[in-house]
Amino acid sequence: MKKQYIIPIFVPHLGCPNDCIFCNQKSISGQKKNMTKEEAKKIIDNYLNSIKNENRMVEIAFFGGSFTAIEEQKQEELLEVAYEYIQKGKVDSIRISTRPDAINKETLKRLKKYKVKTIELGVQSANDFILKRSNRGHTFEDVKKASKLIRWYGFKLGHQMMVGLPESTRIDEINTAKALIKLKPKMIRIYPVLVIKNTRLEEEYKKGIYEPLSVVQAVETCKELVRIFVDSHVEVIRIGLQNTDEISEPGKEKSEVVAGPYHPAFRQLVESALWYDAIVSKIKKLNVKVKEAQVLVNPIDSNNVIGHKRENILKLKEIYDVDIKVKQDKRIKQGKSKIKVLKTYEDFLQA
Secondary structure (H helix, E strand, C coil): CEEEEEEEEEECCCEEEEEECCHHHHHCCCCCCCCCCHHHHHHHHHHHHHHHCCCCCEEEEEECCCCHHHHHHHHHHHHHHHHHHCCCCCCCCEEECCCHCCCCCCHHHHHCCEEEEEEEEEEEEEHHHHHHHHCCCCHHHHHHHHHHHHCCCEEEEEEEECCCCCCCCCCHHHHHHHHHHCCCCCHHHHHEECCCCCCCHHHHHCCCCCCCCCCHHHHHHHHHHHHHHHHCCCEEECCCCCCCCCCCCCCCCCCCCCEEECCCCCHHHHHHHHHCCCCCCHHHHHCCCEEEEEEECCCCHHHHHHHHHHHHHHHHHHHHCCCEEEEECCCCCCCCCCEEEEEEEHHHHHH
């Protein structure tokens, strides 16, 4: 199997017709200046020079702004740079992210010309009230129309949604996930809302109007969303913003995060929480009172089963008084597990 590499090119705020309440793209991307074709070429060359693996799939990804809302000449300029590398056989595909209301037939034809393969839509919520409250500037009807067009033209469709927007509840977010699944995306990104400096959300937070989710609350909601998407065969390609100097612990030097459910291993927290539920469910189904058990898992899953800082092991001991030993077994399929009872309470009492 070829290893996939993504070359990210950030186009912060290019094409955005308004500022969403939560957004400061230049802070999120760590980039303060707008992208030029010379800068894009430099980024691509640097990444390609660092990739030593010959058995690879390389994708150029335009992230950050609303790519298809950029003036047409600028779009063509950046796409031409990326397309040159496809023609030379150095890059396999192009991915863009954009707004749902910046998709139409003419735009999609242009993207096809440059061999764009994947289009991700910033959806954020399926609730029009929440979209308006967040100053998104589009409706969920725009999302439905854009998603249908993207699939019709043969692109891979991706969605991005947020957890913890102003006025949004856990039920709203679960309903958003269910609504998105009906639109048949191939992939999803889930972003818990962080309060970023120099945003309207920061103003609301400081005035006490907005209260961000805690890490625990965000993990619990994201856990449910991941379960819903995975059960519907939608790939969850990211949970939480990528950690950078700017997106780091609130109060840390260079950090642009004021408050919210930031954690450097947020995805692991979510996946570990899912594993914890799965193990508890299996143990409860056993017709014995378990004192000690061995969990057999694929080596790839081992860390998530144990949990961040051994959280799952410690919690199982504290809540259920069960000692868990995690054993790696390559024969176990990734995402699956087997429970082997080593000692029951009956054994313990007879000892």
